[in-house]
Amino acid sequence: xxxxxxxxxxxxxxxxxxxxxxxxxxxxxxxxxxxxxxxxxxxxxxxxxxxxxxxxxxxxxxxxxxxxxxxxxxxxxxxxxxxxxxxxxxxxxxxxxxxxxxxxxxxxxxxxxxxxxxxxxxxxxxxxxxxxxxxxxxxxxxxxxxxxxxxxxxxxxxxxxxxxxxxxxxxxxxxxxxxxxxxxx
Numbered sequence: 001x002x003x004x005x006x007x008x009x010x011x012x013x014x015x016x017x018x019x020x021x022x023x024x025x026x027x028x029x030x031x032x033x034x035x036x037x038x039x040x041x042x043x044x045x046x047x048x049x050x051x052x053x054x055x056x057x058x059x060x061x062x063x064x065x066x067x068x069x070x071x072x073x074x075x076x077x078x079x080x081x082x083x084x085x086x087x088x089x090x091x092x093x094x095x096x097x098x099x100x101x102x103x104x105x106x107x108x109x110x111x112x113x114x115x116x117x118x119x120x121x122x123x124x125x126x127x128x129x130x131x132x133x134x135x136x137x138x139x140x141x142x143x144x145x146x147x148x149x150x151x152x153x154x155x156x157x158x159x160x161x162x163x164x165x166x167x168x169x170x171x172x173x174x175x176x177x178x179x180x181x182x183x184x185x
């Protein structure tokens with residue numbers, strides 16, 4: 001998992017279309033601008049522009065070995081995941097603003113996905129008992145919270161990066177998110 005320390009990357013991720021494109025690359029694997037445009041509901045030219053911005057921020061890279069000819073351009077994520085801390089940007093007001101925007105967009109998308117699941121859960125009853133939500137109150141130091149975060153991220157990265165069994169079962173994309181921060185009841 002890449003720890004983002006550049007304002008350019010945060011600014012690139014703070015755009016809803018670019019964020020959706022990165023999600024599509026994570027879920028579906030490498031793609032062309034045309035494929036990403038179709039997947040995210042954009043024009044191909046817009047998708048190409050957003051891919052260039054993501055490439056300049058070193059979040060995506062070309063995958064030339066997938067091209068059938070010289071005109072076809074395939075793209076993939078550089079890293080399997082990203083994370084950042086606003087504390088890393090304390091001396092850069094623009095970077096802190098970009099970090100807030102990227103975090104706000106991620107939170108909004110998490111909320112929207114949760115709402116969509118809740119509104120449509122009955123359409124997939126086989127998933128209803130497996131879907132989960134959990135929340136816990138813990139008493140921790142900042143160091144302990146960092147340890148909890150590392151353990152949760154490690155579990156998610158292990159499941160995300162595993163070889164999929166060839167057992168004939170269909171596997172759907174599943175969205176899992178977690179947050180941990182100081183709060184009061």
